Amino acid sequence: MSDMVDPLSLDRQVCFALAIAARNVVGLYRPLLEPMGLTHPQYLVMLALWERAPLSVKELSKLLRLDPGTLSPLLKRLEAVGYIRRRRDSQDQRVLAVSLTPEGLALRDEAEKVPPAIVKRLGMNLEELQELHRSLTRVIAAADGTHH
Amino acid sequence: MSDMVDPLSLDRQVCFALAIAARNVVGLYRPLLEPMGLTHPQYLVMLALWERAPLSVKELSKLLRLDPGTLSPLLKRLEAVGYIRRRRDSQDQRVLAVSLTPEGLALRDEAEKVPPAIVKRLGMNLEELQELHRSLTRVIAAADGTHH
């Protein structure tokens, strides 16, 4: 046995730490997003749309790695608060064209204050964030390959 | 400007990658835990109880960083499937003493096969996992400190 690191308990801690870290960071966004009337997943959808709109549910699903079944009601809420529009594509009535309203587009200015506020609160430097990002990317790739 | 890394977009990707990585890894556990009748959060509760039982809701809440409001119904489900017992503490009727049933205790043998299976599926080596763990610990600490 000796004192080599135990892969089992380490793994437990990694999965555990991953879940907690994700919840904590989302919790960090909450007070910043709430004044804008957004939840964190809704914020991610808006980010995608600010980047490129219109997008279909399938495209959003692929970009955000979220189930269509999760996105469907989420998009209805975003429409209800007036940030997005949901129209059927005229070429293919099956696909939904999700686009921004003027209010949704205007929200971008406010939203751009969020990331620096998060970085400040985290108090981590660029190198640490980059290292984390590298590790996470590796995990995502590893988990994706074997996924379903 | 030059070509230095933009902290804003990096941060977006980090929070984004964190959420996706957490979901993906939980998804990796799903097919392994389902035969045992457990979800991932339920599995974490069982891990805590195998480590040390009995535990109160407050103690579990602190260990797992989960809201008592989240744990309450979760524990009822674990009791319904027969893995845990929920009794009021005789010394202090306010606290709930959560303990294992013989079935819950016996489940441990089966559960010990899970971590190595996850590590295998992830296909990451120890050093990568350790590096990830270090980064996550830093994030958790950073987010916790400023938290409420």
Place this chain on the structure above:
DNA sequence: CGATAATAGTTTGTACACTAATTATCGTAC
């Protein structure tokens, strides 16, 4: 052309996850 397969979203059912409000119990101070 018409049956069938494939695709895009939605709906349903179960289970987190958090905030806020509520209930029950305990400790303390008067």
Place this chain on the structure above:
DNA sequence: GTACGATAATTAGTGTACAAACTATTATCG
């Protein structure tokens, strides 16, 4: 010893998240 504040857990309400079933539309094959 009773009123009061603190503590522990539960409940209510909203919003993800996923799997599976369902609907509507489009594409394809015979």
